[in-house]
Amino acid sequence: MKDFWNNRVVVITGASSGIGLALLENLSRYPCEIFALARRANDIEDPPSKHPACKIIRIGVDLQDTSSVLDALAILHSHTSGGVDVLFNNAGITAHGRFDELSLEVYRKTFATNFFGPIQLIQGLLGGLKKAKGVVVTTSTVSALYGVPGRAAYSSSKSALHAAMESMRIELKEEGVRSSLVCVPYTETNLRKSGLDVKGNVLDEGQAKAKLKTPKEVAFLLMKVAKDKEARLVTFDFSGSFMKWMRNLAPGILEKILYKKLYHDFH
Numbered sequence: 001m002k003d004f005w006n007n008r009v010v011v012i013t014g015a016s017s018g019i020g021l022a023l024l025e026n027l028s029r030y031p032c033e034i035f036a037l038a039r040r041a042n043d044i045e046d047p048p049s050k051h052p053a054c055k056i057i058r059i060g061v062d063l064q065d066t067s068s069v070l071d072a073l074a075i076l077h078s079h080t081s082g083g084v085d086v087l088f089n090n091a092g093i094t095a096h097g098r099f100d101e102l103s104l105e106v107y108r109k110t111f112a113t114n115f116f117g118p119i120q121l122i123q124g125l126l127g128g129l130k131k132a133k134g135v136v137v138t139t140s141t142v143s144a145l146y147g148v149p150g151r152a153a154y155s156s157s158k159s160a161l162h163a164a165m166e167s168m169r170i171e172l173k174e175e176g177v178r179s180s181l182v183c184v185p186y187t188e189t190n191l192r193k194s195g196l197d198v199k200g201n202v203l204d205e206g207q208a209k210a211k212l213k214t215p216k217e218v219a220f221l222l223m224k225v226a227k228d229k230e231a232r233l234v235t236f237d238f239s240g241s242f243m244k245w246m247r248n249l250a251p252g253i254l255e256k257i258l259y260k261k262l263y264h265d266f267h
């Protein structure tokens, strides 16, 4: 049976862990070509459910390092002359800490991974995306919808990415390139382990005390969004739509709720 994913060329950043790894596992059930990017790309194993005709190409890349991104682009260009159908712009790190304590270095590292690296990669893949009339699906966060306390660096890096992706969507509409942003709520991954503390050390925190989504659930939504020509800013559940609407309707009430709910995150 013909499926949307059959014979597609798909790039996934952050494919070594969490949501990106779940995307890789889900997509590898189809006869498609997957470029799996991460610093630890070589550690990515073939999923047990992999379709025999699915091809996985692992590319080691550090999004914080412009020359590493250029090297990854050179490999991608040599394999994707037919175009790129879907780029899951998924890799990212979090950073925890109060605005008055976060070092500038933490902002730089967070923006390097969540903003500058992805922008460089997307720009480099535009030729392939234009050729295939492809789509960029960005894994974003509800924390991009308002400056969340204790998350100034993370929130700002992701909301900056929103603005760039929205500009791109309008500018490249005529050439058939789409861009969708998916604001994901708390999900059970390594994000809080691998993130940064106020000084730029590894965070190594446990999971959030909240109802957590599974990486698989999120990966399914991201795949659905890739097929939806009208998807722009997608919120996963009430937490996202609440932030989205309250920002304009009643920001004062929203700030009181964020202050109370996340008090322990910034005190």
Ligand SMILES: NC(=O)c1ccc[n+]([C@@H]2O[C@H](COP(=O)([O-])OP(=O)(O)OC[C@H]3O[C@@H](n4cnc5c(N)ncnc54)[C@H](OP(=O)(O)O)[C@@H]3O)[C@@H](O)[C@H]2O)c1
Residues within 6 Å of the ligand: 013, 014, 015, 016, 017, 018, 019, 020, 037, 038, 039, 040, 041, 061, 062, 063, 064, 090, 091, 092, 093, 094, 113, 139, 140, 141, 142, 183, 184, 185, 186, 187, 188, 189, 190, 191, 192, 194
């Ligand atoms: N988990 C949540 O609660 C949650 C909520 C909202 C949004 N998100 C977003 O979901 C996305 C995926 O995160 P996750 O939750 O799946 O966390 P994760 O398990 O920590 O995965 C993060 C991925 O990003 C890659 N990565 C990190 N720094 C990188 C760098 N410098 N260069 C290249 N790749 C890098 C990691 O690979 P390597 O370490 O191998 O490089 C890893 O594959 C992120 O953009 C995050 O902001 C997560």
